[in-house]
Amino acid sequence: MQRVFSVIADYVRNAVLFLLASSGVAALAVVLLPLIGYNSFGDRPAPGWYGIPDHITWEAILSTGEYAIALPVFGAIPVLIYFVVPFAAVRLLQLTRLRPWISQVVGGLLCGALGVLIISMAGWYIALGALPAYAGVLGGMPYGGLVLARRVRRSAAVVVT
Numbered sequence: 001m002q003r004v005f006s007v008i009a010d011y012v013r014n015a016v017l018f019l020l021a022s023s024g025v026a027a028l029a030v031v032l033l034p035l036i037g038y039n040s041f042g043d044r045p046a047p048g049w050y051g052i053p054d055h056i057t058w059e060a061i062l063s064t065g066e067y068a069i070a071l072p073v074f075g076a077i078p079v080l081i082y083f084v085v086p087f088a089a090v091r092l093l094q095l096t097r098l099r100p101w102i103s104q105v106v107g108g109l110l111c112g113a114l115g116v117l118i119i120s121m122a123g124w125y126i127a128l129g130a131l132p133a134y135a136g137v138l139g140g141m142p143y144g145g146l147v148l149a150r151r152v153r154r155s156a157a158v159v160v161t
Helices: 002-036 058-082 084-093 101-126 132-149
Strands: none
Touching: 002 058, 002 084, 002 101, 002 132, 058 084, 058 101, 084 101, 084 132, 101 132
């Protein structure tokens, strides 16, 4: 029973870290990109390059931050549901005698695909632009390849006998 709880704890920990790595990076891009002239989200005006702003106020940064928080908030439930695919694939590959780089590539690709899904689902609510969405996907891919695919201790792995 302790192994089941350790696998569940490992799953939840990795799902939360993936959420921070993908939609957290996208949220950070939503806040930082307007500082260099890229409108990160919105219907009117649409996302795009509008030039460096004349002056930046804290109210504008905080207002943008409120919209940026929507990405991890709206992405939390779908990540907890859909993260089971890359998590299970990587953990099952780690139980085999395949080379470690195979689980890293599979983890990176699956987390990148999940990042596309999560960012597009959550980004729809705020009419997210392309650059923050790309940043979120590029935040999720290395997480899957480097962090999720790390070898786990034998006690945390489920061994089917």
